[in-house]
Amino acid sequence: MSSRRKLRLGLAAYGTGWDLDAWRLPEATNAGLRDPSVILDIARTAERGKLDYVFAGSALGSEPERLNRIFRWDNFVYAGHAAALTKNLGFVMSVNSSFEHPYGVARQLATLDNFNQGRTALNVVFGIDRDGDPVGNFGRNPVPTEETKYARAREFTEVVNRLLYDSWDNDLLLDDRTGGTLVKPDSWHQIDHHGDHFEVRGPLNVSPPVQSHIPIVQVGLSEESLRYGADFAQVRFSPYFGISRGKEEYRRLKERVAANGRDPEKFKIIPGITFYLGGTAREARAKFNEINALQLTQALPAAFTQAFGIDLSRVRDSERVLDVVDIDTLADDALKPLLSDRARDTKDDRELLRQILATQIGEDATLRELYHYVQRARHAQQPAVVGDAKTIADWLEENLEEEVLDGVQLFPPYHRGPADLFVDLVVPELQRRDIFRTEYEASTLQGLLDTDDTY
Missing domain, CATH: 3.20.20.30 (Luciferase-like domain)
Incomplete structure (x- = not known):
């Protein structure tokens, strides 16, 4: 037994x-x-x-x-x-x-x-x-x-x-x-x-x-x-x-x-x-990103600028996150304006962002795809498990x-x-x-x- x-x-x-x-x-x-x-x-x-x-x-x-x-x-x-x-x-x-x-x-x-x-x-x-x-x-x-x-x-x-x-x-x-x-x-x-x-x-x-x-x-x-x-x-x-x-x-x-x-x-x-x-994990991420892309949103929120310390009004939302954001320089609670405390399971939001990119939306994810991920996490009030x-x-x-x-x-x-x-x-x-x-x-x-x- x-x-x-x-x-x-x-x-x-x-x-x-x-x-x-x-x-x-x-x-x-x-x-x-x-x-x-x-x-x-x-x-x-x-x-x-x-x-x-x-x-x-x-x-x-x-x-x-x-x-x-x-x-x-x-x-x-x-x-x-x-x-x-x-x-x-x-x-x-x-x-x-x-x-x-x-x-x-x-x-x-x-x-x-x-x-x-x-x-x-x-x-x-x-x-x-x-x-x-x-x-x-x-x-x-x-x-x-x-x-x-x-x-x-x-x-x-x-x-x-x-x-x-x-x-x-x-x-x-x-x-x-x-x-x-x-x-x-x-x-x-x-x-x-x-x-x-x-x-x-x-x-x-x-x-x-x-x-x-x-x-x-x-x-x-x-x-x-x-x-x-x-x-x-x-x-x-x-x-x-x-x-x-x-x-x-x-x-x-x-x-x-x-x-x-x-x-x-x-x-x-x-x-x-x-x-x-x-x-496959690639197929799952592709489907998740396809669904995310269906969200009817036009612009990145001001909360992204606050979180990353970058004026994103001058950055295309099709840019890769890793090409725009230096994760190593982010504050411990950088994602607090984006994700609820329930979704932030670490005091180190640098690690959390790396985890989201590696396991959820892919390391080639764009700012737009990250935004859609954040929006989905908010309205679903529960984690999205992708893979x-x-x-x-x-x-x-x-x-x-x-x-x-x-x-x-x-x-x-x-x-x-x-x-x-x-x-x-x-x-x-x-x-x-x-x-x-x-x-x-x-x-x-x-x-x-x-x-x-x-x-």
Whole structure:
């Protein structure tokens, strides 16, 4: 039995992929905004690669001007359909506790977990995301303030858990045909919840879930959000902070969980990446730069002048970075005006710039290509990992071994193609390194993720 830690891998299912420009590629399929088969194929691909789950993020606002949020399929309906096409793959359901009611959500979760035989997880989002005016879509339904949304989220989760696990005994079905008793007497229990945000009598009118505990996924960076995760969650969808800071954040999160009397090894930390994969590293960089070139930008920002200490208004953006910028003379924090602290994983930005050129966009990259890389890193809010199967497997293995992460949420930049490439090229490489499964080893998502079942 191998003692090597194993990666947990999930695949994001969005109609046009995650990249805001890659949809313009001639090979991209954009029918996913109207054709459900596109993201149903994502589920089939994920199961073919023995991945843990798919995640189809939800949205409640109406934002027709934002490409990545113009349409969002209802993730419960999607998961219900996709589960019928798969046997082992898990599905992470996203709900917003600031808008939704625990009784209705508990009904959906219990129903789905029974129908897919234990392959459900719950991502509780409690941001009030004013973009797209979701409040306007929900009319008079009470919406918490920024100050009260955390308390509502905690109460929401407590009620959902009580409805799921305290409503019914597992041996509820007596099926006494002779005596005329179908359901065992006293096998159901009212929860009689009276809180600041919800009044729920119970019991839930759906059979208990198959899983002893449906995994809860937490996101967010605030202190209240992190406290919620340590108290309730089994998985954290974390930002990626790089190796050095990532190790520190990983350790802190595990310590939070341990301080609550829980097993930190059962709490999984999973950041997201957008991957740009090719048969060779050169092919991958060429595709990444082709996508970058689709950004509708005209001029280099003043931030570049500040970062490099050069008047770039007098320099053509087609010039090679290495012909214009003397990396050895840059300040330690030179890239601070360009990249967020999360993307700057070193106190020496000279090394970071060399790394970007060597592994991401190529040492012949132009100023324009570097600018596009920076813009993409900002709007994607996660790293772009560019390369062939070995490069991407190296990145995953290093971050796993350095204890930066327990797994990765994979965001294909466009459809169709990248998800299949990952399964066909990267998964076999990970399996050869003995850091990813060759067969599904559990029948439930709780088992696949190896999460804690306490709450």
